[in-house]
Amino acid sequence: MKQLIFVYLFLVCGLFSFGQVSFANLEKYKTEWVILRDNDLSLVGIRSFTSNAIKYYLAVDPTTLQTRVVGDRSVQVVSKDAAQVAKSLHGSVYESCFSLVRKTENNLQDAGLNFRLPKEAGINLTIDLCPSHKPLDKVIFEDLILAFKGVDSSLPLAVSVSGKWMLNHAADLEWLKSLDAKGVKITWINHTYDHIFNNSPLTSNFLLSKNTDLRYEVLENEKLMLRNGLIPSVFFRCPGLVSDRSIIERLLSYGLIAVGSDAWLAKGQQAKNGSIVLIHGNGNEELGVHDFIKLLQTESQAIKTKHWTLYSLSAGLDEY
Numbered sequence: 001m002k003q004l005i006f007v008y009l010f011l012v013c014g015l016f017s018f019g020q021v022s023f024a025n026l027e028k029y030k031t032e033w034v035i036l037r038d039n040d041l042s043l044v045g046i047r048s049f050t051s052n053a054i055k056y057y058l059a060v061d062p063t064t065l066q067t068r069v070v071g072d073r074s075v076q077v078v079s080k081d082a083a084q085v086a087k088s089l090h091g092s093v094y095e096s097c098f099s100l101v102r103k104t105e106n107n108l109q110d111a112g113l114n115f116r117l118p119k120e121a122g123i124n125l126t127i128d129l130c131p132s133h134k135p136l137d138k139v140i141f142e143d144l145i146l147a148f149k150g151v152d153s154s155l156p157l158a159v160s161v162s163g164k165w166m167l168n169h170a171a172d173l174e175w176l177k178s179l180d181a182k183g184v185k186i187t188w189i190n191h192t193y194d195h196i197f198n199n200s201p202l203t204s205n206f207l208l209s210k211n212t213d214l215r216y217e218v219l220e221n222e223k224l225m226l227r228n229g230l231i232p233s234v235f236f237r238c239p240g241l242v243s244d245r246s247i248i249e250r251l252l253s254y255g256l257i258a259v260g261s262d263a264w265l266a267k268g269q270q271a272k273n274g275s276i277v278l279i280h281g282n283g284n285e286e287l288g289v290h291d292f293i294k295l296l297q298t299e300s301q302a303i304k305t306k307h308w309t310l311y312s313l314s315a316g317l318d319e320y
Helices: 002-018 082-088 093-102 138-147 163-168 170-182 214-227 245-253 286-298 300-304
Strands: 027-038 041-051 054-060 067-071 076-079 122-129 155-161 184-190 232-236 276-280
Touching: 027 054, 027 082, 027 214, 041 067, 041 082, 041 214, 067 232, 076 082, 093 245, 138 155, 138 170, 138 184, 138 286, 155 163, 163 170, 163 214, 170 184, 184 214, 214 232, 214 245, 276 286, 286 300
Parallel strands: 122 155, 122 276, 155 184, 184 232
Antiparallel strands: 027 041, 027 076, 041 054, 054 067
C-alpha cells in the first residue's frame, strides 16, 4: 500500500511540473501574495484557489520565473504580509522585471519586455492565439520540430492563449499539449479571456475599450487555463500589444509581466539575435507564418551547427 501511495504522489508531482493536471472544479480563485517554502526553495504565491476541498497556490520562483501549482499541504506558508512579500523579492529577477516593464509603461503599444534578450544567435518565439474560427497553424510547430531534429531535444517557445480560442479549439489545444512529448516546452502566456477588439482607434480599442473589466479578463483566463491543464506563466500579452500606464500597473499588481515584441513578422519587422518574435498561429496571419518558415529555412545551416537556437523568455533577464 505504501508503495502505491508513493507512486501516486510521484506521478502527481510529475504532472504538476509539466502542467498536465487540470482543475475542473476550481473554486475561490483570487489574487493572493504569500511567501512559500518548498523544502529549501523559496516561492512567491500570487494566486490561490480550492479544488476538491484542498487549497492550492499558483507560485513563482523569483529567480527562474517558472510557475507551478502547489498544494498548501505540501508547502509552508511563511508570510502573508504584503511588506514581507515585497521584501522577499528584493534583488530577484522577478523584481527586476517589474522595473524593466515600468520603463515602457506609458507606451500606447508594445509596453513591457520589448527588446532583444539575450543578444545571442537565436530568438524568443512567441505565438499568439487570438479568437478565430480557423484551425491552428500546425505547420509552425511541425516545421520547428523538423528543423531542430537531431540538434536540440528541447525547444522552448511561448504561446499566448486567449479564452475564446481555447473554448473553440479543444482538439487543437490537446494537440499542442501533446507536443511536450516531442520536446516542445511551451510557456503559456495569458492573452485575456475575451480578447476584445473593435474598429476604434487604439486609444479606445483592445484593453482600452470602454467598460473593459481587466480583472475579469486576467483571472477568468487563468482559471480556464488551469481547467485545461495549463500552468499560467508570469508573462502577459496584451491584445494588439495595446495598453496604458494604468493597465500595466494593474498587471504588475497581479504579478504579471507584459511582453511586447521587437519583431512582429507580419508587420515587416525583422528578427535579429535575441528578438522577441511575434507571429499568430490562429489561421489569420498567413504572412507572419510564411515569414517565420522562411526564417527557419534561412537559418537551417546555423541550426544544424548549433549557431542559432530558441530561447525561453526568461533567458537573459538575470543580466538586467
